[in-house]
Amino acid sequence: MSRVTQIRTLIALVGGLFSALAFAKPVELDDISRKEVAERIAPLGSVCLEGEDCAANAGATASTASGPRSGEQIFNQFCTACHTSGLLGAPKKGDKAVWETKLAAAGDFSKLLGNAIKGVGSMPPKGTCGDCSDEEISNAIEFMSGLKP
């Protein structure tokens, strides 16, 4: 091989590599999102393997002393993972038009709330806030959608 041919071959190889990467990228991102979601959901499952009282404690934190947590608190701790960026197609915080569509599709606010509690599409039940009361989920929906219960 002449030097020119070698260089051409090299350029072709590098070019091929870049286009392969370009095609592979969405798949990688998708895998990362899935991993992220799995990681965020995982601790919920492990909490109760560690101690016998944990289920009782989780219930207690949700319902004692300080009363229901605000929508902002719940959102920032749990919902933001998907509802800020629109991960997995989640309706974004403050995207009023999309939220109106979701509300219309569900029927009314209580149905929307019911879907969030049960889980809907790629959204896990209670948006990964396992110890959230229905009221706290409702607060979080109100906070991110601007819709009123």
Ligand code: HEC
């Ligand atoms: C793991 C990502 C994820 C997290 C965390 C998450 N959501 Fe979602 N959520 C989604 C996705 C995806 C959708 C769209 C589901 C669909 O329409 O298929 C959605 C849709 C919704 C809807 C609309 C339901 C409907 O009937 O259309 C509500 C309400 C909602 N989420 C509330 C919440 C609340 C409240 C939290 C936090 C406590 C939360 N979500 C956390 C992914 C998430």
